[in-house]
Amino acid sequence: MKLRRALVLLTFNEIEALPKLFDRIPLSAADEVFAVDGGSQDGTVEYLQSKGVRVLGQPRRGRGCAFQVALDATSADVLCYYSPDGNEDPGDIPKVFAKLEEGGYDLVVASRMSQGAHNEEDEQVLRLRKWVNQAFTFLANALWNRGPYLTDTINGFRAVRADSLRRCDCRVDGFVIEYLMSIRMMKLGLRLGEIPTCEHPRLGGQSTAHSWPTGVEFTRHLIGEALLGRRVV
Ligand SMILES: Nc1nc2c(ncn2[C@@H]2O[C@H](COP(=O)(O)OP(=O)(O)OP(=O)(O)O)[C@@H](O)[C@H]2O)c(=O)[nH]1
Ligand SMILES: [Mg+2]
Structure with missing residues (x-):
């Protein structure tokens, strides 16, 4: 049976x-x-509405809160989360949907770390953000993953089965949402896959993901998840 797809655009001052x-986003890839x-x-918001896109607000700031609003608002079987700030290649949207459906995965991440992928820092000698991301990813895999290694547990560009995401019960508002989702899916023994993607620079505007507070939030949740063992709540 064909799965119903929702494409979710995540925005804050973009x-x-x-x-x-916008014109490169393949809207027809989703139902x-x-x-x-x-x-x-x-x-x-006004720009999106002028393009005929329905825009939902959120009760609190943060990407985690936005993920939950989307999950609560849809009856689709699969959601693809996409952030239109220039980092993510819109051409990969149909690919994450297709891989999830054809491979029977619960989660497919567009990876910036796998073979054939490209990370924003790959031209630099010092790749601090990439290395910190890889360290968090290594710990998640080592502690909980019983399937194939997931090379990018943190990227927000991903397709996920709605019912599997609901089982994860991720109640966080901030940038840790994707990492927590990846960890909990590993704990639940769900099927995780990835496709290689190319990360591009922002096309303008400003990032709100500040390294230090985000790193502290990640560490706090990693410890919290370790204390929970294999449980998710
Ligand atoms: N819905 C929603 N989207 C958000 C929120 N905060 C950030 N975003 C969006 O999430 C995406 C990623 O946020 P960024 O601040 O770019 O974080 P980042 O991609 O890690 O940082 P850069 O690599 O510098 O771009 C962007 O599309 C933002 O507009 C929020 O509170 N709610
Ligand atoms: Mg960004």
């Missing part, structure tokens, strides 16, 4: 980047397209 790539917006004040 009016500089969004118009530069339903909507955005979850974190309270943009720069015209992002």
Whole structure:
């Protein structure tokens, strides 16, 4: 049976980047397209609406909160989360959907770390963000993954089965959402896959993912998950 697909655009003040790539987003790859917006004040919401995209608000700021709003709002079988700030290649949207469905996966991540992939820092000698990401990814795999190694547990660009995500019960508001989702899916023994992707620079606007607070949040949740053992709640 064909799975119903939802494409979820995640935005917070992306009016500089969004118009530069909107026309390259393959909206027809999904049965339903909507955005979850974190309270943009720069015209992002109005821009999306002018393009016919339904925009949902969120009760609190944060990507984790936005993931949950999307999950609660849809009856689709599969969700693809996509952030239109320029980092993520929109051409990979149909590929993550297709891999999930054809491979029978619960989660397919667009990986910036696998063979054939490209990370924003790959041209640099010091790849601090990449190495820290790889360290968190190594720990998650070592502690909980019984399937094939997942090379990028953190990237937000991913397709996931809605019922599997509901089982994870990830109640976090911030940037740790993707890491927590990956860990809990490993704990539950779900099927995780990936496709290689190419990470591009932002097309304008500003990142709100600040390294130190994000790193502290990740560490706190990693310890919390370790204390839970194989349980998810
Ligand atoms: N819905 C929603 N989206 C958000 C929120 N915060 C950030 N985003 C979006 O999530 C995506 C990623 O956020 P960024 O701040 O770019 O984080 P990042 O990609 O790790 O940082 P860069 O690599 O510098 O771009 C962007 O599309 C943001 O607009 C939020 O509170 N709600
Ligand atoms: Mg970004």
